Amino acid sequence: MPRPLTMTPQSLSPSRMTTLGMLLGLLVAFCFTFCLGHQNPNEFALTNLEKSSTKEPEKKETIVEEEMDTEVLEVFQPTHEWQALQPGQAVPAGSHVRLNLQTGAREVKLQHEDKLQNNLKGLKKGKRLDINTNTYTSQDLKSALAKFKEGARRESAKEDEARKAEVKRLFRPIEELKKEFNELNVVIETDMQIMVRLINKFNSSSSSLEEKIAALFDLEYYVHQMDNAQDLLSFGGLQVVINGLNSTEPLVKEYAAFVLGAAFSSNPKVQVEAIEGGALQKLLVILATEQPLTAKKKVLFALCSLLRHFPYAQQQFLKLGGLQVLKGLVQEKSTEVLAVRVITLLYDLVTEKQMFAEEEAELTQDVSPEKLQQYRQVHLLPGLREQGWCEITAHLLALPEHDAREKVLQTLGALLATCRDHYRQDPQLSRTLASLQAEYQALATLELQEGEDKGYLRELLGSIDNLLRELR
Numbered sequence: 001m002p003r004p005l006t007m008t009p010q011s012l013s014p015s016r017m018t019t020l021g022m023l024l025g026l027l028v029a030f031c032f033t034f035c036l037g038h039q040n041p042n043e044f045a046l047t048n049l050e051k052s053s054t055k056e057p058e059k060k061e062t063i064v065e066e067e068m069d070t071e072v073l074e075v076f077q078p079t080h081e082w083q084a085l086q087p088g089q090a091v092p093a094g095s096h097v098r099l100n101l102q103t104g105a106r107e108v109k110l111q112h113e114d115k116l117q118n119n120l121k122g123l124k125k126g127k128r129l130d131i132n133t134n135t136y137t138s139q140d141l142k143s144a145l146a147k148f149k150e151g152a153r154r155e156s157a158k159e160d161e162a163r164k165a166e167v168k169r170l171f172r173p174i175e176e177l178k179k180e181f182n183e184l185n186v187v188i189e190t191d192m193q194i195m196v197r198l199i200n201k202f203n204s205s206s207s208s209l210e211e212k213i214a215a216l217f218d219l220e221y222y223v224h225q226m227d228n229a230q231d232l233l234s235f236g237g238l239q240v241v242i243n244g245l246n247s248t249e250p251l252v253k254e255y256a257a258f259v260l261g262a263a264f265s266s267n268p269k270v271q272v273e274a275i276e277g278g279a280l281q282k283l284l285v286i287l288a289t290e291q292p293l294t295a296k297k298k299v300l301f302a303l304c305s306l307l308r309h310f311p312y313a314q315q316q317f318l319k320l321g322g323l324q325v326l327k328g329l330v331q332e333k334s335t336e337v338l339a340v341r342v343i344t345l346l347y348d349l350v351t352e353k354q355m356f357a358e359e360e361a362e363l364t365q366d367v368s369p370e371k372l373q374q375y376r377q378v379h380l381l382p383g384l385r386e387q388g389w390c391e392i393t394a395h396l397l398a399l400p401e402h403d404a405r406e407k408v409l410q411t412l413g414a415l416l417a418t419c420r421d422h423y424r425q426d427p428q429l430s431r432t433l434a435s436l437q438a439e440y441q442a443l444a445t446l447e448l449q450e451g452e453d454k455g456y457l458r459e460l461l462g463s464i465d466n467l468l469r470e471l472r
């Protein structure tokens with residue numbers, strides 16, 4: 001799905017008031033101080049209407065003018081649905097605007113009932129068009145156009161010069177405008193407030209399923225930032241999302257996992273709280289039960305984020321029978337497409353543990369003793385062997401894709417110390433390795449002929465050769 005950049009024109013936090021928000025504001029502002037007044041006056045067909053000698057151009061020009069009226073100066077009236085915004089359309093303050101990265105279209109919808117009310121009030125009052133307010137009403141826009149037309153009609157070459165100077169005066173450096181935007185006396189909605197709003201939306205029993213999913217979808221964008229994820233935790237939002245994993249709606253499970261995966265990512269504080277909030281059990285339950293593949297995919301992603309660099313969670317994972325659950329995923333027909341992801345997770349866990357074992361041997365000062373102690377208590381390798389993962393990993397080498405094979409070969413290498421005996425006694429593994437060796441010898445030769453002397457396929461061949469040597 002495309003990742004929309006979501007923002008709220010009237011409620012931008014300073015940090016988010018960046019490129020897009022600025023652009024939107026500046027564009028609207030410039031259209032009145034610059035584009036309309038300066039860029040291409042003839043296009044507006046306002047200068048020489050009276051002097052036109054033929055009827056044809058006049059007609060044409062009038063049409064152009066009307067088009068400008070409706071297209072450029074129209075204030076878009078959003079509804080509760082996302083709708084594409086046409087170039088040049090102004091948006092009432094308080095609308096929800098996002099950039100659809102797939103279509104490139106800006107889309108807009110109503111934000112809030114209460115905000116709409118405020119905005120309607122603003123419309124009735126007909127605020128003055130001013131750089132210092134970000135509310136442009138259709139009345140403002142029309143009167144601005146009317147003034148422009150008046151000015152344009154009177155225009156002579158001399159006046160044109162004067163107007164250009166005026167435009168130049170109005171056309172201030174972007175830095176200056178930015179400063180003014182920062183000083184804007186508008187309601188600033190911080191990331192925290194946005195997250196609270198989204199959580200309330202999601203947590204509210206009066207929200208529809210679509211609204212809940214949309215809230216989670218938007219929330220995911222915010223929790224990528226470590227600080228935001230920790231803020232989510234501070235007001236109890238994380239637990240609400242974790243509880244979402246219990247929903248009877250598969251989509252809610254899926255999008256709750258989507259948010260959690262982003263929130264856990266390299267964020268130890270959040271990872272710890274999530275374990276205490278029961279996230280691990282819930283994730284495993286989803287993986288172990290009948291669920292749509294899309295939900296399981298995101299849940300597996302969240303599980304990876306939760307376990308990574310967090311030995312305590314890894315211990316709990318093993319205690320709760322996590323390896324058994326992953327085995328089920330790899331062996332079930334409906335979920336075997338997840339096998340490579342599962343293998344990648346196991347590979348990461350194995351190498352992470354090995355890395356810490358090495359650090360321990362070197363007695364480095366960088367790692368806390370508790371963490372080393374915790375890694376020591378992650379009894380991953382015996383668990384893998386006992387539960388038949390030597391066999392499972394060996395059989396996954398039959399996968400057809402190069403990158404899947406690459407991952408499996410890596411994992412076989414990482415498990416060599418644990419599974420060597422098993423691998424040696426597995427006739428199918430030797431056959432598979434031998435046939436892969438032949439296949440990649442041919443491919444690596446072709447690769448070499450194409451001028452790649454350190455190619456990907458040669459690397460794969462190298463791993464196969466190594467493995468065969470080790471198993472001899």
Ligand SMILES: *[C@@H]1O[C@H](CO)[C@@H](O)[C@H](O)[C@H]1NC(C)=O
Pocket residue numbers: 199200203204235236237240
């Ligand atoms: C979510 O809703 C429940 C019940 O409606 C309420 O008790 C809880 O405080 C809410 N949580 C948040 C973080 O708003």
Ligand SMILES: *[C@@H]1O[C@H](CO)[C@@H](O)[C@H](O)[C@H]1NC(C)=O
Pocket residue numbers: 243246282285
């Ligand atoms: C969520 O579901 C699990 C079982 O899947 C159950 O043990 C737990 O009590 C439920 N939690 C909530 C908050 O409903």
